[in-house]
Amino acid sequence: MRVLTLNPGSSSMKVSLVDGGTGVGWAAWDMTAPGAVAHAVARWSNVDAVAVRFVHGGSQKAPARVDDALLANLERLTSLAPNHQPLSLQVTREVRRLLPDVPVVACFDTAFHARMPEAAARYPLPRSWTAxxxxxxxxxxxLSCQYALRRTGELLGRDPAELQLVCAHVGAGVSVTAIRDGHGVDTSMGFTPLEGAMMATRSGSVDPGLLLHVMQTAPMSPAELADALFHRSGLAGMTGTDGDLRRVLAAAARGEQDASVALEVYRHRLCREIGAAAMSLSRLDAVVFTGGVAEHQPSVITSVLDGLGVLGLRAGNVPHTDVDRIVTAEDSPVPALIVLPREDLELARGAEAALARVSVR
Ligand SMILES: Nc1ncnc2c1ncn2[C@@H]1O[C@H](COP(=O)(O)OP(=O)(O)O)[C@@H](O)[C@H]1O
Ligand SMILES: CC(=O)OP(=O)(O)O
Ligand SMILES: [Mg+2]
Structure with a gap:
């Protein structure tokens, strides 16, 4: 099956053509570039299906063929993932208009975590709120965790269902997930993709008491607060840049103090989330790093590894190549790997599975 995959992330729109499970074409556009979907469709119109990544699927537990009712449900989740959901809805509508005879399947980031134990999934809030x-x-x-798990199984020669991993997705968005029995059992992002580690433009976790204090002393609308936390915090907020790690590293190399401090906070918070995730496992088989930063900036991953000695990781020589690899020293009791992000392959798998289910019915 030839599947056109569309992955609107917070910093770029990634598009690929996957044919029979293998990626055969790839392109990425800056989020601000107009017409990405039209360009992709013009290039790859001869497809059997289209798969679109939705970060928030609500209660959806598996990829689903898109219809008007599904889109209406996904639209209701917009305020829970404002950096992503509107774009996914927009590209889905556009691709349905451009390719009216091709089935479109929505694949959800949230599905991998749907079996998270209650202890990790619940917030300690009034029960009238959470009923x-x-x-x-x-x-x-x-989708990124699912692929990283599968690929780590191949690289370590182990059955993915038996692996106990911590998976750190380090891109513009950053999250850390504990994986056991083939699915997520705890993860740093929560109700929205704002919780947890520090990110390119998102704050990650902040004491809710601090936010209450700010709301009382410098009143602002919910929209203004959301804009500050989703778009004007993280690396961007601390350095006055756009939050792209390349620019922050360059600023630190020029001796800019704000950039150096931001990188320290970034690294510290990532290590802390990795340590916290390990607590949901009974043993740690490996730590796997994926996402755009792991792919393009392996030196950042090395500096994170230096902070993980307590978990039994010993940093090795991290050659800057574009292949999946072990990045800990040979004698490291626990290995760490860099796996290049391939959400596109999971999107294509999701589309094939959802359409096979539909045709069996
Ligand atoms: N050559 C590169 N191309 C793209 N991203 C890069 C490159 N080098 C480093 N990066 C980092 O990867 C980040 C984007 O990661 P990615 O996983 O693609 O983000 P997202 O999917 O959240 O939009 C950028 O913020 C940047 O810091
Ligand atoms: C969930 C999320 O933050 O995704 P991305 O890293 O692609 O922006
Ligand atoms: Mg992404």
Whole structure:
């Protein structure tokens, strides 16, 4: 099956053509570039299916063929993932208009975490708020985790279902997930992709008491607060850049103090999330790093590894290549790997599975 995959992330729109499970074409556009979907369709119109990544699927537990009712449900989740959901809805509508005869499947980041134990999924809030079980932790980057798990199994020669891993997706969005029995059992992102580690433009976790204090002393609308936390915090907020790690590293190399401090906080918070995730496992088989930063900036991953000695990781020589590899020293008791992000392959798998289910019915 030839599947056109569309992955609107917070910093770029990634598009690929996957034919029979293998990626055969790839392109990425800056989020601000207009017409990405039209360009992709013009290039790859001869396809059997289209798969679109949605970070928030609400209660959806598996990829699903898109119809108007599904889109209306996904639209209701927009305020829970404002950096992503509107774009996914927009590209889905556009691709349905451009390719009206091709089935479109939505694949959800949240599905990988749907079996998260209650202890990890619940917030300690008044039960009148949580009675409907909607105000809970969902988790994101699930397609990326699913692929990293599969690939780590191949690289270590182990059955993925038996592996106990910590998976750190380090891109513009950053999250850390504990994986056991083939699915997420705890993860740093929660009700929205704002919780947890520090990110390119998102704050990650902040004491809710600090936010209450700010709301009382410098009143602002919910929209202004959301804009500050989703778009004007993280690396961007601390350095006055756009949050792209390349620019922050360059600023630090020029001796800019704000950039150096931001990198320290970034690294510290990532290590802390990795340590926390390990607590949901009974043993640690490996730590796997994926996402755009792991792919393009392996030196950042080395500096994170230096902080993980307590978990039994010993940093090795991290050659800057574009292949999946072990990045810990040969005698490291626990290996760490860099696996290049391939959400596109999971999107294509999801589309094939959803359409096979539909045709069996
Ligand atoms: N050559 C590169 N191309 C793209 N991203 C890069 C490159 N080098 C480093 N990066 C880092 O990868 C980040 C984007 O990661 P990615 O996983 O693609 O983000 P997202 O999917 O969240 O939009 C950028 O913020 C940047 O810091
Ligand atoms: C969930 C999320 O933050 O995704 P991305 O890293 O692709 O922006
Ligand atoms: Mg991404």
């Amino acid at each position: 409907q079980n909607r105000l809970r932790r969902y988790g994101f980057h699930g």
